[in-house]
Amino acid sequence: MTVIRVQRDDFDIGKEIEALRKGSTGIGAIVTFTGTVRDAHGEVTAMTLEHYPGMTEKELARVEAEAHARWPLQASLIVHRVGRLEPGDNIVLAAAASAHREAAFEAARFLIDYLKTSAPFWKRESGPSGDKWVAAPP
Template identity: 65%
Template sequence: MAVRVQHEDFDIGAEVDRLTEGRTDVGAVVTFTGRVRGEEGQIAALTLEHYPGMTEVELERIETEAHKRWPLQATLIVHRIGELHAGENVVLVITASAHRQAAFEAASFLMDYLKTKAPFWKKQTAASGEETWVEARDSDESAARRWR
Protein backbone atom coordinates (compact mmCIF):
# COMPACT_ATOMS: atom_id res chain seq x y z
CA MET A 1 0.00 0.00 0.00
CA ALA A 2 1.24 3.45 -0.81
CA VAL A 3 -0.11 7.00 -0.91
CA ARG A 4 1.61 10.08 -2.28
CA VAL A 5 0.41 13.68 -2.49
CA GLN A 6 2.76 15.71 -4.66
CA HIS A 7 3.24 18.64 -7.02
CA GLU A 8 5.26 16.60 -9.52
CA ASP A 9 3.78 14.67 -12.42
CA PHE A 10 3.96 10.87 -12.45
CA ASP A 11 4.86 8.26 -15.05
CA ILE A 12 2.06 5.69 -15.17
CA GLY A 13 4.17 2.88 -16.65
CA ALA A 14 7.01 3.43 -14.19
CA GLU A 15 4.55 3.41 -11.26
CA VAL A 16 3.00 0.11 -12.41
CA ASP A 17 6.46 -1.41 -12.87
CA ARG A 18 7.55 -0.33 -9.35
CA LEU A 19 4.36 -1.63 -7.76
CA THR A 20 4.52 -5.05 -9.42
CA GLU A 21 8.27 -5.62 -9.65
CA GLY A 22 9.17 -9.15 -8.61
CA ARG A 23 5.52 -10.02 -7.87
CA THR A 24 4.35 -13.36 -9.26
CA ASP A 25 1.12 -13.30 -7.22
CA VAL A 26 -0.37 -10.46 -9.29
CA GLY A 27 -2.61 -11.60 -12.13
CA ALA A 28 -4.47 -8.32 -12.70
CA VAL A 29 -3.44 -4.68 -12.58
CA VAL A 30 -6.02 -1.93 -13.01
CA THR A 31 -4.99 1.69 -13.43
CA PHE A 32 -7.08 4.82 -13.47
CA THR A 33 -5.61 8.16 -14.43
CA GLY A 34 -7.60 11.35 -13.96
CA ARG A 35 -6.60 14.31 -16.09
CA VAL A 36 -7.59 17.99 -16.24
CA ARG A 37 -10.26 18.56 -18.88
CA GLY A 38 -10.01 21.77 -20.86
CA GLU A 39 -13.78 21.92 -21.40
CA GLU A 40 -13.26 23.04 -25.04
CA GLY A 41 -10.92 25.88 -24.11
CA GLN A 42 -13.12 27.18 -21.28
CA ILE A 43 -10.88 26.04 -18.42
CA ALA A 44 -7.44 27.61 -18.01
CA ALA A 45 -6.40 25.80 -14.84
CA LEU A 46 -7.44 23.62 -11.93
CA THR A 47 -5.84 24.33 -8.57
CA LEU A 48 -5.88 21.58 -5.96
CA GLU A 49 -5.26 22.32 -2.30
CA HIS A 50 -5.05 19.98 0.68
CA TYR A 51 -4.35 19.87 4.38
CA PRO A 52 -0.84 18.33 4.67
CA GLY A 53 -0.71 15.35 6.99
CA MET A 54 -4.46 14.98 7.34
CA THR A 55 -4.94 14.25 3.64
CA GLU A 56 -2.35 11.48 3.57
CA VAL A 57 -3.79 9.85 6.70
CA GLU A 58 -7.27 9.89 5.22
CA LEU A 59 -6.09 8.42 1.90
CA GLU A 60 -4.24 5.68 3.79
CA ARG A 61 -7.43 4.95 5.74
CA ILE A 62 -9.51 4.45 2.59
CA GLU A 63 -6.74 2.41 0.99
CA THR A 64 -6.75 0.13 4.06
CA GLU A 65 -10.52 -0.18 3.70
CA ALA A 66 -10.09 -1.34 0.08
CA HIS A 67 -7.66 -4.03 1.25
CA LYS A 68 -10.22 -5.22 3.81
CA ARG A 69 -12.97 -5.46 1.18
CA TRP A 70 -11.01 -7.13 -1.66
CA PRO A 71 -8.08 -9.56 -1.89
CA LEU A 72 -5.49 -7.08 -3.14
CA GLN A 73 -1.77 -7.67 -3.43
CA ALA A 74 -0.87 -3.99 -3.81
CA THR A 75 -2.33 -0.51 -4.27
CA LEU A 76 -1.06 2.95 -5.04
CA ILE A 77 -2.76 6.34 -4.90
CA VAL A 78 -0.91 9.37 -6.27
CA HIS A 79 -2.73 12.70 -6.15
CA ARG A 80 -1.24 15.92 -7.41
CA ILE A 81 -1.72 19.35 -5.85
CA GLY A 82 -1.04 22.86 -7.06
CA GLU A 83 -2.01 24.53 -10.31
CA LEU A 84 -2.60 22.09 -13.16
CA HIS A 85 -3.54 22.78 -16.77
CA ALA A 86 -5.66 21.02 -19.39
CA GLY A 87 -4.23 17.64 -20.33
CA GLU A 88 -2.12 17.27 -17.18
CA ASN A 89 -2.39 14.27 -14.87
CA VAL A 90 -4.23 14.82 -11.59
CA VAL A 91 -4.63 11.41 -9.97
CA LEU A 92 -3.41 7.85 -10.39
CA VAL A 93 -4.97 4.81 -8.74
CA ILE A 94 -3.42 1.39 -9.25
CA THR A 95 -4.86 -1.81 -7.82
CA ALA A 96 -3.21 -5.21 -8.15
CA SER A 97 -4.83 -8.54 -7.35
CA ALA A 98 -4.66 -12.17 -8.32
CA HIS A 99 -7.90 -11.71 -10.29
CA ARG A 100 -9.40 -8.88 -12.35
CA GLN A 101 -12.74 -8.44 -10.59
CA ALA A 102 -11.16 -7.47 -7.26
CA ALA A 103 -8.75 -5.09 -9.00
CA PHE A 104 -11.55 -3.39 -11.00
CA GLU A 105 -13.91 -3.06 -8.04
CA ALA A 106 -11.24 -1.75 -5.70
CA ALA A 107 -10.12 0.85 -8.26
CA SER A 108 -13.74 2.02 -8.67
CA PHE A 109 -14.20 2.15 -4.90
CA LEU A 110 -11.05 4.24 -4.43
CA MET A 111 -11.94 6.66 -7.23
CA ASP A 112 -15.51 7.10 -5.98
CA TYR A 113 -14.06 8.01 -2.59
CA LEU A 114 -11.50 10.39 -4.11
CA LYS A 115 -14.21 12.17 -6.11
CA THR A 116 -16.57 12.66 -3.17
CA LYS A 117 -14.87 12.48 0.23
CA ALA A 118 -11.11 12.97 -0.06
CA PRO A 119 -9.91 16.15 1.66
CA PHE A 120 -8.91 18.10 -1.45
CA TRP A 121 -10.27 21.48 -2.45
CA LYS A 122 -10.48 22.23 -6.16
CA LYS A 123 -10.63 25.69 -7.66
CA GLN A 124 -11.32 26.05 -11.36
CA THR A 125 -10.01 29.06 -13.28
CA ALA A 126 -11.93 29.88 -16.45
CA ALA A 127 -10.24 31.25 -19.55
CA SER A 128 -11.81 34.60 -18.56
CA GLY A 129 -9.93 34.51 -15.24
CA GLU A 130 -13.05 33.85 -13.14
CA GLU A 131 -12.40 31.39 -10.29
CA THR A 132 -14.95 29.00 -8.82
CA TRP A 133 -14.68 26.23 -6.25
CA VAL A 134 -15.62 22.79 -7.58
CA GLU A 135 -18.22 20.75 -5.70
CA ALA A 136 -18.80 17.00 -5.94
CA ARG A 137 -21.47 16.27 -8.54
CA ASP A 138 -24.68 14.40 -7.78
CA SER A 139 -23.58 11.65 -10.19
CA ASP A 140 -20.35 11.20 -8.19
CA GLU A 141 -22.30 11.01 -4.92
CA SER A 142 -24.69 8.50 -6.47
CA ALA A 143 -21.80 6.30 -7.63
CA ALA A 144 -20.21 6.38 -4.16
CA ARG A 145 -23.43 5.25 -2.43
CA ARG A 146 -23.06 1.74 -3.85
CA TRP A 147 -20.14 1.10 -1.48
CA ARG A 148 -22.03 1.95 1.73
Protein backbone atom coordinates in the same frame (compact mmCIF):
# COMPACT_ATOMS: atom_id res chain seq x y z
CA MET B 1 2.14 -3.24 -0.62
CA THR B 2 0.43 0.11 -0.47
CA VAL B 3 1.69 3.39 -1.86
CA ILE B 4 0.21 6.80 -1.08
CA ARG B 5 1.73 10.04 -2.30
CA VAL B 6 0.42 13.57 -2.47
CA GLN B 7 2.77 15.67 -4.57
CA ARG B 8 3.18 18.68 -6.84
CA ASP B 9 5.28 16.92 -9.47
CA ASP B 10 3.86 14.92 -12.35
CA PHE B 11 4.09 11.13 -12.30
CA ASP B 12 5.05 8.54 -14.90
CA ILE B 13 2.20 6.01 -15.12
CA GLY B 14 4.40 3.24 -16.52
CA LYS B 15 7.07 3.65 -13.86
CA GLU B 16 4.47 3.74 -11.09
CA ILE B 17 2.86 0.49 -12.25
CA GLU B 18 6.23 -1.21 -12.75
CA ALA B 19 7.23 -0.30 -9.19
CA LEU B 20 3.87 -1.56 -7.91
CA ARG B 21 4.31 -5.00 -9.44
CA LYS B 22 8.07 -5.36 -8.95
CA GLY B 23 8.94 -8.61 -7.22
CA SER B 24 5.35 -9.85 -7.03
CA THR B 25 4.55 -12.87 -9.16
CA GLY B 26 1.13 -13.40 -7.54
CA ILE B 27 -0.41 -10.43 -9.32
CA GLY B 28 -2.68 -11.51 -12.17
CA ALA B 29 -4.48 -8.21 -12.76
CA ILE B 30 -3.69 -4.54 -12.33
CA VAL B 31 -6.47 -2.03 -12.90
CA THR B 32 -5.55 1.64 -13.10
CA PHE B 33 -7.38 4.91 -13.39
CA THR B 34 -5.68 8.13 -14.39
CA GLY B 35 -7.56 11.39 -14.01
CA THR B 36 -6.53 14.45 -15.98
CA VAL B 37 -7.53 18.11 -16.08
CA ARG B 38 -10.06 18.58 -18.83
CA ASP B 39 -11.35 21.61 -20.66
CA ALA B 40 -14.26 20.35 -22.70
CA HIS B 41 -15.70 23.77 -23.60
CA GLY B 42 -12.89 26.33 -23.36
CA GLU B 43 -13.91 27.27 -19.82
CA VAL B 44 -10.95 25.94 -17.82
CA THR B 45 -7.47 27.40 -18.16
CA ALA B 46 -6.16 25.92 -14.90
CA MET B 47 -7.20 23.97 -11.83
CA THR B 48 -5.66 24.47 -8.42
CA LEU B 49 -5.90 21.62 -5.92
CA GLU B 50 -5.39 22.24 -2.21
CA HIS B 51 -5.19 19.89 0.78
CA TYR B 52 -4.17 19.72 4.44
CA PRO B 53 -0.79 17.95 4.59
CA GLY B 54 -0.79 15.07 7.04
CA MET B 55 -4.57 14.87 7.30
CA THR B 56 -4.96 14.06 3.62
CA GLU B 57 -2.38 11.27 3.65
CA LYS B 58 -3.92 9.78 6.80
CA GLU B 59 -7.36 9.72 5.18
CA LEU B 60 -6.01 8.20 1.97
CA ALA B 61 -4.26 5.50 4.02
CA ARG B 62 -7.56 4.76 5.78
CA VAL B 63 -9.47 4.27 2.54
CA GLU B 64 -6.67 2.22 1.02
CA ALA B 65 -6.68 -0.04 4.10
CA GLU B 66 -10.45 -0.41 3.67
CA ALA B 67 -9.93 -1.53 0.07
CA HIS B 68 -7.42 -4.14 1.25
CA ALA B 69 -9.91 -5.36 3.88
CA ARG B 70 -12.73 -5.69 1.32
CA TRP B 71 -10.82 -7.30 -1.58
CA PRO B 72 -7.87 -9.71 -1.79
CA LEU B 73 -5.35 -7.17 -3.06
CA GLN B 74 -1.62 -7.76 -3.44
CA ALA B 75 -0.93 -4.05 -3.86
CA SER B 76 -2.55 -0.67 -4.32
CA LEU B 77 -1.48 2.82 -5.22
CA ILE B 78 -2.79 6.35 -4.92
CA VAL B 79 -0.79 9.26 -6.33
CA HIS B 80 -2.60 12.60 -6.20
CA ARG B 81 -1.23 15.92 -7.32
CA VAL B 82 -1.80 19.30 -5.71
CA GLY B 83 -1.03 22.83 -6.82
CA ARG B 84 -1.77 24.53 -10.12
CA LEU B 85 -2.48 22.20 -13.05
CA GLU B 86 -3.41 22.94 -16.64
CA PRO B 87 -5.69 21.10 -19.10
CA GLY B 88 -4.09 17.81 -20.09
CA ASP B 89 -2.06 17.49 -16.87
CA ASN B 90 -2.34 14.35 -14.76
CA ILE B 91 -4.22 14.80 -11.49
CA VAL B 92 -4.50 11.35 -9.98
CA LEU B 93 -3.44 7.75 -10.44
CA ALA B 94 -5.24 4.98 -8.57
CA ALA B 95 -4.32 1.33 -9.04
CA ALA B 96 -5.37 -1.98 -7.54
CA ALA B 97 -3.49 -5.24 -8.07
CA SER B 98 -4.87 -8.67 -7.27
CA ALA B 99 -4.56 -12.27 -8.34
CA HIS B 100 -7.83 -11.91 -10.26
CA ARG B 101 -9.37 -9.13 -12.35
CA GLU B 102 -12.72 -8.88 -10.58
CA ALA B 103 -11.17 -7.85 -7.26
CA ALA B 104 -8.78 -5.46 -9.03
CA PHE B 105 -11.63 -3.78 -10.95
CA GLU B 106 -13.87 -3.45 -7.90
CA ALA B 107 -11.13 -2.11 -5.66
CA ALA B 108 -9.90 0.38 -8.26
CA ARG B 109 -13.46 1.68 -8.72
CA PHE B 110 -13.85 1.97 -4.94
CA LEU B 111 -10.61 3.96 -4.65
CA ILE B 112 -11.33 6.38 -7.47
CA ASP B 113 -14.98 6.86 -6.43
CA TYR B 114 -13.75 7.82 -2.96
CA LEU B 115 -11.11 10.15 -4.41
CA LYS B 116 -13.68 11.85 -6.63
CA THR B 117 -16.41 12.31 -4.01
CA SER B 118 -14.97 12.29 -0.48
CA ALA B 119 -11.20 12.76 -0.38
CA PRO B 120 -10.02 15.91 1.40
CA PHE B 121 -8.95 17.90 -1.65
CA TRP B 122 -10.36 21.26 -2.67
CA LYS B 123 -10.48 22.23 -6.35
CA ARG B 124 -10.64 25.70 -7.82
CA GLU B 125 -11.07 26.13 -11.57
CA SER B 126 -9.76 29.21 -13.34
CA GLY B 127 -11.10 30.40 -16.69
CA PRO B 128 -12.10 33.41 -18.77
CA SER B 129 -14.98 34.21 -16.39
CA GLY B 130 -12.80 34.03 -13.25
CA ASP B 131 -12.23 31.46 -10.52
CA LYS B 132 -14.78 29.13 -8.96
CA TRP B 133 -14.63 26.37 -6.37
CA VAL B 134 -15.72 22.96 -7.64
CA ALA B 135 -18.14 20.94 -5.53
CA ALA B 136 -17.55 17.20 -5.23
CA PRO B 137 -20.04 15.14 -7.24
CA PRO B 138 -22.66 13.22 -5.25
